[in-house]
Amino acid sequence: xxxxxRGFGLLCLLSGLALAFLIVPSASAVPPFARKxxxxxxxxHSAYPKLNYFGRxxxxxxxxxxxxxxxxxxxxxxxxxxxxGYKRMWPKAxxxxxxxxxxxxxxxxxxxxxxxxNDASNGSFEFPxxxxxxxxxxxxxxxxxxxxxxxxxxxxxxxxxxxxxxQYDHRPGLHIRxxxxxxxxxxxxxxxxxxxxxxxxxxxxxxSLTLRATNPNNPTGPQLSFTGSTGEDRWxxxxxxxxxxxxxxxxxxGGNGGLTWTAGIANGQGLIxxxxxxxxxxxVAYKFGGYGELGGGEPPAQTEFWRDDSFKVGLFVYRGTSxxxxxxxxxxxxxxxxxxxxxxxxxxxxxxxxxLVGVEIDWFFRDLNVYAMYVIQGDDxxxxxxxxxxxxxxxxxxxYTIYPWLIxxxxxxxxxxDFSVRTDPGTQQxxxxxxxxxxxxxxxxxxxxxxxxxxAGEGNDVYVMAIDFAF
Amino acid sequence: xxxxxxxxxxxxxxxAGDIHGKVACKGxxxxxxxVVYVDRIAGKTFPPPAAHARVDQKGMLFIPHVLPVVTGxxxxxxxxxxxxxNVFSPDACAEKFNLGTWPQGKSKSYTFKKECMAVLxxxxxxxxxxxxxxxxxxYFAMTEPDGSYSIKDVPDGSxxxxxxxxxxxxxxxxxxxxxxxxxxxxxxx
Numbered sequence: 001x002x003x004x005x006r007g008f009g010l011l012c013l014l015s016g017l018a019l020a021f022l023i024v025p026s027a028s029a030v031p032p033f034a035r036k037x038x039x040x041x042x043x044x045h046s047a048y049p050k051l052n053y054f055g056r057x058x059x060x061x062x063x064x065x066x067x068x069x070x071x072x073x074x075x076x077x078x079x080x081x082x083x084x085g086y087k088r089m090w091p092k093a094x095x096x097x098x099x100x101x102x103x104x105x106x107x108x109x110x111x112x113x114x115x116x117x118n119d120a121s122n123g124s125f126e127f128p129x130x131x132x133x134x135x136x137x138x139x140x141x142x143x144x145x146x147x148x149x150x151x152x153x154x155x156x157x158x159x160x161x162x163x164x165x166x167q168y169d170h171r172p173g174l175h176i177r178x179x180x181x182x183x184x185x186x187x188x189x190x191x192x193x194x195x196x197x198x199x200x201x202x203x204x205x206x207x208s209l210t211l212r213a214t215n216p217n218n219p220t221g222p223q224l225s226f227t228g229s230t231g232e233d234r235w236x237x238x239x240x241x242x243x244x245x246x247x248x249x250x251x252x253x254g255g256n257g258g259l260t261w262t263a264g265i266a267n268g269q270g271l272i273x274x275x276x277x278x279x280x281x282x283x284v285a286y287k288f289g290g291y292g293e294l295g296g297g298e299p300p301a302q303t304e305f306w307r308d309d310s311f312k313v314g315l316f317v318y319r320g321t322s323x324x325x326x327x328x329x330x331x332x333x334x335x336x337x338x339x340x341x342x343x344x345x346x347x348x349x350x351x352x353x354x355x356l357v358g359v360e361i362d363w364f365f366r367d368l369n370v371y372a373m374y375v376i377q378g379d380d381x382x383x384x385x386x387x388x389x390x391x392x393x394x395x396x397x398x399x400y401t402i403y404p405w406l407i408x409x410x411x412x413x414x415x416x417x418d419f420s421v422r423t424d425p426g427t428q429q430x431x432x433x434x435x436x437x438x439x440x441x442x443x444x445x446x447x448x449x450x451x452x453x454x455x456a457g458e459g460n461d462v463y464v465m466a467i468d469f470a471f
Numbered sequence: 472x473x474x475x476x477x478x479x480x481x482x483x484x485x486x487a488g489d490i491h492g493k494v495a496c497k498g499x500x501x502x503x504x505x506v507v508y509v510d511r512i513a514g515k516t517f518p519p520p521a522a523h524a525r526v527d528q529k530g531m532l533f534i535p536h537v538l539p540v541v542t543g544x545x546x547x548x549x550x551x552x553x554x555x556x557n558v559f560s561p562d563a564c565a566e567k568f569n570l571g572t573w574p575q576g577k578s579k580s581y582t583f584k585k586e587c588m589a590v591l592x593x594x595x596x597x598x599x600x601x602x603x604x605x606x607x608x609x610y611f612a613m614t615e616p617d618g619s620y621s622i623k624d625v626p627d628g629s630x631x632x633x634x635x636x637x638x639x640x641x642x643x644x645x646x647x648x649x650x651x652x653x654x655x656x657x658x659x660x
Contacts, residue, residue: 039531042596043595054554054555054595069554072530075531291555295553296574298574300571300572302572303555303594303595305594305595441597
């Protein structure tokens with residue numbers, strides 16, 4: 001047994017004894033806010049980055065305290081960019097604002113250890129898997145920002161991402177966000193597991209296609225057939241998008257629960273759009289009971305920071321066009337004419353129109369939170385062959401808070417594709433049990449199994465343990 | 472002249488003095504937040520005040536941070552913030568009370584029936600903390616940041632005077648009060 005494998009086994013043992021864990025890329029735990037308000041992560045997160053009822057209300061208020069109390073709740077003195085009196089001077093003066101008194105930056109690191117059922121020798125210490133430098137805050141009364149620079153290891157190569165957004169907060173329940181937008185009905189970045197929600201991982205567009213070209217050495221003979229590949233910008237719901245969204249929230253009856261809504265337009269793929277068509281999306285949800293979407297309402301007698309007895313149901317739609325160019329080349333040989341050798345290249349562009357319609361639910365009952373999503377996706381022509389694909393995908397997850405520092409997670413999901421060409425099974429089944437241990441409010445250990453229950457996925461389970469901390 | 476002297480003597484408090492001095496709190500930022508109090512006096516009981524004491528939750532803080540009260544005092548907990556607050560105590564001497572959660576402008580009450588140094592916590596905001604020092608006599612005082620304190624109207628006599636601080640070890644000493652009496656303490660971790 002190699003040192004590497006012994007080390008990995010030891011880590012597994014120690015971590016198992018310590019109840020350990022897993023992780024969460026794509027962030028949202030925000031130490032700059034903890035510093036600004038001198039408050040714990042648990043004020044906004046049941047277990048970061050998952051938001052609790054107050055974190056959602058805080059976000060819905062444009063990253064501000066509810067009921068216009070942000071200024072009085074801010075403990076860190078802001079730096080004025082202009083006295084209030086300049087409002088009377090406008091348009092002959094800059095509109096006043098303020099910024100954070102200290103640099104509103106936080107750092108998050110995620111360390112992973114991964115083991116593969118089908119490749120025991122390939123367990124690895126991915127220390128770190130990801131480092132994020134993120135910033136969040138407000139600029140005066142009407143603007144806020146949220147973004148990060150994310151460096152992530154992907155097959156031993158570093159990937160850089162820089163999702164950032166500036167938000168105009170017209171009033172607590174009406175915002176215009178420009179930059180990275182998120183059409184996710186259930187925010188993918190707020191999940192407790194390293195594995196993504198399976199509906200967000202669906203990619204109907206293949207990474208490669210078969211291309212055909214005339215053989216220059218034998219123009220009347222059979223066409224050359226070779227593989228053409230495309231980049232990684234194949235559309236999936238999981239990826240952040242560059243766009244603009246208008247969104248808002250308001251409290252429901254008696255200040256409890258309420259309405260949230262979003263409408264947006266985005267590139268769909270990449271920072272430089274791959275086609276001239278913009279994707280559009282919309283979402284509406286209503287929460288019955290619980291804390292108000294903008295804060296307030298009559299709480300239950302015994303609230304904990306992770307509890308919010310309530311039921312939310314939402315509907316969302318997405319319509320887009322994906323464009324991918326497949327390129328490849330081959331050597332054009334003709335056995336009868338050995339001298340006639342040349343390279344033949346070809347490319348083709350695939351335009352695929354697609355629609356998604358889905359529903360979400362989010363139910364809190366004391367220490368249990370169950371949430372689920374069902375999505376129907378229809379692709380007109382993702383392979384350029386004229387063949388359409390219908391995809392049904394859904395998941396349901398239960399998070400049970402055993403102690404404030406110990407959470408059990410169980411998620412089951414299915415992705416079913418009506419897709420005659422593909423050799424993969426029509427239905428993929430996912431089971432993700434996980435344990436989340438909060439060693440401190442900002443240090444999290446996670447142990448997670450990512451299991452495939454369908455025949456084709458058998459033997460491909462993945463086990464991940466992770467340490468995630470932010471400051 | 473004699474009559475005037477008699478009147479003066481009668482008008483004086485019945486042999487009441489005060490206990491004053493300084494508490495040097497070592498290992499903390501300053502010497503505030505120490506509670507100096509006279510311990511139980513044999514054969515004497517003290518009815519709790521009719522007026523309620525109050526702890527406010529404002530700006531995500533308990534105000535005051537330390538509240539000394541005599542046994543049996545009812546404390547009102549007011550939420551002045553626009554966010555939900557809760558108040559509970561994990562201490563058995565305060566019956567591990569949990570008053571639940573309530574919104575801005577409302578308050579809930581709890582009567583501290585036993586002597587107790589009860590920690591107050593908010594389960595919505597884990598960083599919030601305060602203390603109610605439930606002491607057996609109405610002779611108590613809080614220290615100023617410089618450690619000074621003054622307990623007024625203490626009848627002359629011999630007492631055990633105790634000092635308690637949220638972060639430091641408690642201390643005590645015997646003090647004989649006769650008029651204005653000085654008693655200094657030093658407490659540390």
